[in-house]
Amino acid sequence: MFLATALLRKGLSSLVRTGDLTLVMPDGERLVFGDGTGDPVVARIADRGAVWAMLLDPDLRTGELFTDGRLIIETGNVYDFLSLILRHGDDSEPSPIVKAIDRLRTATQLWRQKNDASLSRRNVAHHYDLGDALYGLFLDPDWQYSCAYFEHPGQSLADAQLAKKRHIAAKLLLKPDHKVMDIGCGWGGMALYLARTAGVAEVLGVTLSDEQIGRAKARAEAAGLSTRARFALSDYRAVSETFDRIVSVGMFEHVGLGNYDQFFATCRARLAEDGVMLLHTIGCSDEPSVTNPWITKYIFPGGHLPSLSDMAKSAERSGLIVTDIEVLRLHYAETLRAWRDAFMARRDEAVRLFDERFCRMWEYYLAMSETAFRHEHVVVFQMQLARRQEDVPLTRDYIAAAEADLRKKEEATLA
Amino acid sequence: MFLATALLRKGLSSLVRTGDLTLVMPDGERLVFGDGTGDPVVARIADRGAVWAMLLDPDLRTGELFTDGRLIIETGNVYDFLSLILRHGDDSEPSPIVKAIDRLRTATQLWRQKNDASLSRRNVAHHYDLGDALYGLFLDPDWQYSCAYFEHPGQSLADAQLAKKRHIAAKLLLKPDHKVMDIGCGWGGMALYLARTAGVAEVLGVTLSDEQIGRAKARAEAAGLSTRARFALSDYRAVSETFDRIVSVGMFEHVGLGNYDQFFATCRARLAEDGVMLLHTIGCSDEPSVTNPWITKYIFPGGHLPSLSDMAKSAERSGLIVTDIEVLRLHYAETLRAWRDAFMARRDEAVRLFDERFCRMWEYYLAMSETAFRHEHVVVFQMQLARRQEDVPLTRDYIAAAEADLRKKEEATLA
Structure with a gap:
């Protein structure tokens, strides 16, 4: 010893x-x-x-x-x-044993990330089909399971999640006749915001999670939006329609390094000639490295945190033009802290739903993720891309203007 | 035939x-x-x-x-x-001959871009020491020889160049006690703006051009700023001081692909722990390819247009954190058009200074560059980097606020 x-x-x-x-x-x-x-x-x-x-x-x-x-x-x-x-x-300097394990892991992670349609579906079910009751314990009322956008310190999670949807919608340069695809639509919050508040003609949300799709459809129905906000249990690669806009929030983390070229090429193929897309994903601003093995084993099988250089390389190959990159730092740390606080406040309920062991695992997942965003250069990239450079305004002033406009529409929708 | x-x-x-x-x-x-x-x-x-x-x-x-x-x-x-x-x-599909030439060029361009201190100096002299009289024919009154920032259509070049300096200064998060390095300072316009308008304590501008350094020093002297705005005929790699901020506008194009790691590593080494830098450079949003051979032969020997993925890769290796990337599209096309209009309006003077042949070459350079920005996915990247993620605000709102503040200071400086 x-x-x-x-x-x-x-x-x-x-x-x-x-x-x-x-x-x-x-x-x-x-x-x-x-x-x-x-x-x-x-x-x-x-x-x-x-x-x-x-x-x-x-x-x-x-x-x-x-x-x-x-x-x-x-x-x-x-x-x-x-x-x-x-x-x-x-x-x-890590020890030789730790280094050797890391090298082996890099190789096997890439091999395991082939993520074809069938493996992708199993990976998604592993996490997102854990039961709505679990996610209801700690997410905001709109079930946004991705990084919020904190406009000022102390903003509530629900408010910051609304700000996130608004910020993304603003960057999508939406028009009333637009048809939008939401790749990895979760429980439908973003798609419903685009249909109800931004008021676009049509949104198609796709996800591979059975539980998410059921809830998303029910929400659209309840809101009387089911003709304008459609949801499909589908791999994004299986969709063949054309869209004016594509949005993808918190899905790219599951794509896997070997499929980045395919992701961007598919998006380009689905976009109209004057199309614009907004990709919101966790990434690392350090050198690409092995994604935490505990996370890929217990939480997100098949997952990989992209580096900016890897994303940019595949975007360049696709022929899409990168028109803006916002680097959201520390917002996800705040989001995770709010989730962990909410989860721990209702831990008793979680123990009844699962067991002590699961709750310790979930607490570790939320805590470890927060440290990654606070201390390990893990960030969120909002990458905006277009097929033609002239379809995005020459200055970024339009974002704040569109946000102000959406704020008014939010108030009108509530009233 | x-x-x-x-x-x-x-x-x-x-x-x-x-x-x-x-x-x-x-x-x-x-x-x-x-x-x-x-x-x-x-x-x-x-x-x-x-x-x-x-x-x-x-x-x-x-x-x-x-x-x-x-x-x-x-x-x-x-x-x-x-x-x-x-x-x-x-x-x-290009012809086999054109493809073969391209392949050969890619190899030889990389080999020619070794750009050590001595070659860098020769490359710089080739272009920037052509004589102040030439640049005076077509640049704005502040001699900004880089992409302007057109806030609205029809803005004059002089106004858009002022807006560029303001936009960059805003992203530098300046404080009165800051010490700033301007890598590739040209004729001193940016450094003088930082000292006079933004009011920072100290700016060091470095350039490898004899003619630029002479003019920059004379301007600082004339403005009574020579203690706060210093200029040195120096390779940026030879500077050993520490800076709160680093700015580099239109210099990275001369670095050469093989030296990107060195560039970012050097910047990181020169930055204080709470340091922030802003890199403004032409780049291509397509796949990295051979930089136009006519340009590298006649206009910018040793030059290379970076791709975002190549820049990001070296930034990641340096340990600096990319905190924002603005992609300025079409602004340089407008800038080049204004320069070409001004040059052609004073072409007779240029013929007297040089000869017909030089003027045709210069017209071709300005015209071909404009087509690249308009039609060939060539853009300008403004990449902001920091040593720590917490030293840049969590939202981008500070940029507009700082610009408004700088506008007031500009008026006060003029009054």
């Missing part, structure tokens, strides 16, 4: 430079890290196997140990624990 | 689908292209060798033939001629 303790002490000493972290080892020894500032965090490792697991493959195993109850946070919570470890960035 | 005429007819028929182009062959035969709409353009090819040259290597040789007076525009001007040929995009 002496060796493992020494190695853990060495590794964490270089990472935890500020704050107050105590690690209680299986034999009761207490390792203390940081400069003693801030709220104390105490974590206990239950057994010797868990110590070695964290040492050899921290990216995968830390989440597993927390889920299994072998890494127990006794003071503070798992976000505080992860944040202390990750907030200064890791500029130390 | 029959074969060459037939090949030229075939090639141009697929390109010139609208408009009214007549090509007069050396033997007097008149080839007519287009649908007869718009103003007629008549071009004459003087000799048989010129016909073959245009067929075999149009990208390089068309400009040479125009410069040499062997391709003569008899009705319309050379911009009209190029625009008719290029405006529909070229989706035809």
Whole structure:
């Protein structure tokens, strides 16, 4: 045990430079890290196997140990624990074992991301068909399961999600006669906003999730919008219509690196000659690297966080013109914090729906994702593309003007 | 001659689908292209060798033939001629000879772009030391030799160049105590705006052009700003100070593909921990391809138009975070048109300074560049980068607010 303790002490000493972290080892020894500032965090490792697991493959195993109850946070919570470890960035050289695991993972992740229609559907079901009851516990009332747009500090999640839909709609340069495709439409919130508030003629939302499609259709029906807002359980690659606009929010993360060319080429093929699209996706502003293996194993199989260079490369090959890129930083950290707060406030209900183990996994997922956006250069890209450069105004002033117009329409829709 | 005429007819028929182009062959035969709409353009090819040259290597040789007076525009001007040929995009398969030349060029261009300090200096002297008298003929009064920012149609060039400086300054998130480096400072206009109007404590402008540095220093002196706006004849790689902000406008085009990593790494090394930079450069939104060989031979030796994916790749490697990318489309086409109008209006003076041949070359350069921005997916990227994501506001609203503030300061500076 002496060796493992020494190695853990060495590794964490270089990472935890500020704050107050105590690690209680299986034999009761207490390792203390940081400069003693801030709220104390105490974590206990239950057994010797868990110590070695964290040492050899921290990216995968830390989440597993927390889920299994072998890494127990006794003071503070798992976000505080992860944040202390990750907030200064890791500029130390990883050990040869960790490097070798990473190399192997990069290769196998790419191989696993083939994501044809059938695998894509299984991947989607894994996460999005967990049951509406789960998502209802922590999402805003419109069920927006993607990064909100916080216009000012302290804005409520529901308000920031509305601002996100407005911001995206503004960038779509919509006209009343437009026909829009929403790729990865979730529970239909964006498509319904475009039909009801932005007032476009027709929206087709596609998703691969059975549960999402049912709810989206029911919402359209209830709102009397089912002729203008259609929803189809379909792979976006199977759609053959032409659209004036394409929007895709939080779906590109599931495409997989090997399919980026196909994604952009398909979008171009579906767009009218004067077409414009808005792609909203998580991405990394660092060098492309392996997507967190715990996430791809337990949360998003087949997923891959794109780098800007990889996205741009495929966009260039497609013949679409990139006309704007907004980099939303920290907005997703705030979104995830709001989700985690809501989830933890209703954790008892979640335990009844699933079990303790699932709830620990879900808490780890929300907490770890938040640290990625806060400390690890993970961002959200809003990439606007067009077939012709003259179809997007020459300055970005139109965005604020369209937002002001949509705000008025929101009030009229509510009244 | 029959074969060459037939090949030229075939090639141009697929390109010139609208408009009214007549090509007069050396033997007097008149080839007519287009649908007869718009103003007629008549071009004459003087000799048989010129016909073959245009067929075999149009990208390089068309400009040479125009410069040499062997391709003569008899009705319309050379911009009209190029625009008719290029405006529909070229989706035809190039001939095997043209493809082979392109492949060879890609390899040799990359090899020629090593651009160390000594070669960079020679490349810069080739263009920027042509004499202040030349640039004075067609630039705006502030000598901005880069893409203007047209806030509304019909805005004057001088006004749009002022708007460009304001737009860039707004994105730099300046504070009064800031120290700024301007990489490729030209004749000093941007640096002087930052010192005088934005009111920052210190600006260092670097350029490799003897003529530019002389004029920039004289302007700073005349404005009583020489303590706050310093200028140095220096390679940016030789600077060792630390800066709060870095701005670079129209210099990255000279860096060369092989040196992008070095460029971003150097900028990161020069930036303070809370540093922000704004990179303004021409780029292509298509797949990376060979930079026009006529341009790299006669106008910008060592130059290379970056693609967004190549820029993003090197930015990612540097550890800087891309925080915003504005894609300025068509602004440079308008800028080049204004420059060409001004140049042609004072062409007699240019002939006296140089000769007819130089003036034809310069007209071709300005006309061909305009067609590239109008028809060939060439754009300007304004890429904002930071060392930490929290040092740039979470929404882009600050840009308009800072522009409004700078407008007031401009009025105060004038008053």
